[in-house]
Every structure is written in structure tokens, then in C-alpha cells.
Amino acid sequence: MMSAHIAVRDLTMAYGSLLIQQDLNFDINRGDIFVIMGGSGCGKSTLLKHMLGLLDPAKGDILYSGESFVAASPDQREAMRRRWGITYQSGGLFSAMTLAQNTGLPLQLYTKYNRSDIDDIVAYKLALVGLAGYQDYYPSEISGGMRKRAALARAIALDPEILFFDEPSAGLDPISSRLLDELIVQLQESIGATVVMVTHELPSIFEIATNSVYLDARSKTMIAYGDPKTLRDHSDQAVVRQFLARASGAGQGKQL
Numbered sequence: 001m002m003s004a005h006i007a008v009r010d011l012t013m014a015y016g017s018l019l020i021q022q023d024l025n026f027d028i029n030r031g032d033i034f035v036i037m038g039g040s041g042c043g044k045s046t047l048l049k050h051m052l053g054l055l056d057p058a059k060g061d062i063l064y065s066g067e068s069f070v071a072a073s074p075d076q077r078e079a080m081r082r083r084w085g086i087t088y089q090s091g092g093l094f095s096a097m098t099l100a101q102n103t104g105l106p107l108q109l110y111t112k113y114n115r116s117d118i119d120d121i122v123a124y125k126l127a128l129v130g131l132a133g134y135q136d137y138y139p140s141e142i143s144g145g146m147r148k149r150a151a152l153a154r155a156i157a158l159d160p161e162i163l164f165f166d167e168p169s170a171g172l173d174p175i176s177s178r179l180l181d182e183l184i185v186q187l188q189e190s191i192g193a194t195v196v197m198v199t200h201e202l203p204s205i206f207e208i209a210t211n212s213v214y215l216d217a218r219s220k221t222m223i224a225y226g227d228p229k230t231l232r233d234h235s236d237q238a239v240v241r242q243f244l245a246r247a248s249g250a251g252q253g254k255q256l
């Protein structure tokens with residue numbers, strides 16, 4: 001057996017003396033579409049920030065392909081980060097740059113490709129997210145759903161092994177949200193990446209997640225791990241079954 005793509009080991013997270021979650025242990029396998037779930041304020045974004053190395057654990061570690069992030073040197077961490085694509089809730093596109101410039105930025109910063117190679121790769125990535133022909137548009141000239149897809153094009157510019165999403169469909173209408181879900185699955189299949197996402201959206205959770213973890217705010221630890229449909233029907237934790245069985249539909253997952 002190959003080791004897990006991402007292994008969370010004995011992870012305890014805190015802000016100073018404020019404990020958020022403790023003793024998290026779970027694996028994310030290569031090719032998973034993995035969802036971090038839980039009620040408001042339980043620590044989902046905090047966990048994502050730990051995975052991205054933006055926060056240091058109070059205790060424990062996160063291993064990438066068996067390699068410790070905690071023990072890694074700054075150079076090793078940078079090398080690990082290069083293998084990740086990240087899209088933020090707000091999209092994070094630069095408004096003064098066209099979609100082509102936004103998508104090409106990581107290539108300009110981190111590769112030695114020349115201008116025409118970059119143009120080719122950018123055109124290809126924009127086509128992958130359904131934005132062929134929009135190279136010269138500015139973020140303000142396209143819809144919210146298109147901006148999310150453009151941010152995704154930028155996140156996959158360097159062919160990441162892992163794609164991280166924080167609330168990918170926040171602010172989108174249900175149809176755009178579905179389209180984004182479909183795109184995430186297509187990309188996962190075409191580039192073979194492992195996907196890790198924080199989301200409240202039940203349709204996304206049931207339709208695309210292959211595995212998940214549920215963080216409980218009260219006990220401050222994970223109380224469920226597995227395929228969301230199985231957890232909905234068979235979790236021994238009532239709170240998890242209720243979370244997954246709440247009425248789904250438009251408007252779910254509104255941000256506070």
C-alpha cells in the first residue's frame with residue numbers, strides 16, 4: 001500500500017490558549033475529493049490553514065506523501081507548497097490583470113517558461129475551466145461563477161498534486177454552484193489531483209465528496225470520518241446524521 005497523500009497525525013490546533021480542535025487523526029488518499037465538515041466555528045478554516053502551513057500546530061503533524069510538514073525546512077516547505085493549488089473564497093484574482101495575466105502569474109513567478117509557452121499553457125488552462133476566449137477580460141467584466149473558474153485556472157497553472165478550496169461555491173446561485181462542482185470532478189479526473197475542500201453545501205458534499213471528516217465544536221475533536229452518504233445513514237453520532245440529513249436545497253451553506 002502506498003502511504004496516504006495527506007496524513008493528519010495527533011493534530012491539536014489552538015489560537016494561543018484557545019483550544020480549537022485536538023487529537024485529529026485521519027488520512028486523505030491520492031485522488032480523493034475530501035470534505036472538511038462541521039458546524040459553524042468548529043475549526044474547519046483553521047484546519048485548512050494548518051494544512052496550508054499558514055498556522056503551526058500546537059501539537060502533532062501533517063505528512064504529505066509521508067513527509068512531515070512540521071519537520072520540513074523552509075526550502076522543503078516551499079517545495080511542498082509548489083505542488084499545491086489553492087483557491088480562496090473571494091477568488092483572489094487581481095482586478096487590474098486580465099484573466100490570462102492572472103492565470104499566467106504563477107508560471108511567470110515560478111517557472112522558466114518563455115512568453116509564448118506561458119500563453120499556450122494559459123490558453124489550455126482557461127479552456128479546461130470553460131473560459132476559452134476570455135483571456136483578455138478583466139475579473140470585473142465576467143460573472144461570479146466565471147471568476148471562480150478563472151481562480152481555478154490559476155490554481156491549476158502549475159499542475160498541482162493537491163487542490164485546496166475554501167467554500168468554493170460561496171456566493172454562487174445553485175446552478176453555478178453545480179457547474180463548479182462538475183468542474184471540480186472533471187479537473188480531479190483530468191489532472192489526477194487530490195482535492196481538499198471546506199464546504200457547507202450538502203449537494204456538493206453528497207455529489208462529489210469521496211471521503212470526509214466531521215469536526216465537532218463541543219467535544220473539540222473529530223467525531224466522524226468516512227463517505228458522507230454512509231455517515232448520513234449510519235454514523236453512530238446523532239449530530240453527524242442530523243448535520244447531513246438537514247433539508248438540502250438552495251440557500252444552504254450561507255456564510256455567517
Ligand SMILES: Nc1ncnc2c1ncn2[C@@H]1O[C@H](COP(=O)(O)OP(=O)(O)OP(=O)(O)O)[C@@H](O)[C@H]1O
Binds near residue numbers: 015041046
Ligand atoms: N485568528 C484567530 N484568533 C483567535 N481565534 C480565532 C482566529 N480565527 C478563528 N478563531 C476562532 O476559532 C474558531 C474556529 O474558527 P474557524 O474559522 O476555523 O471555524 P469554521 O469551522 O471555519 O467556521 P465557519 O463555518 O463559521 O466558517 C472560532 O471560534 C473562531 O472564532
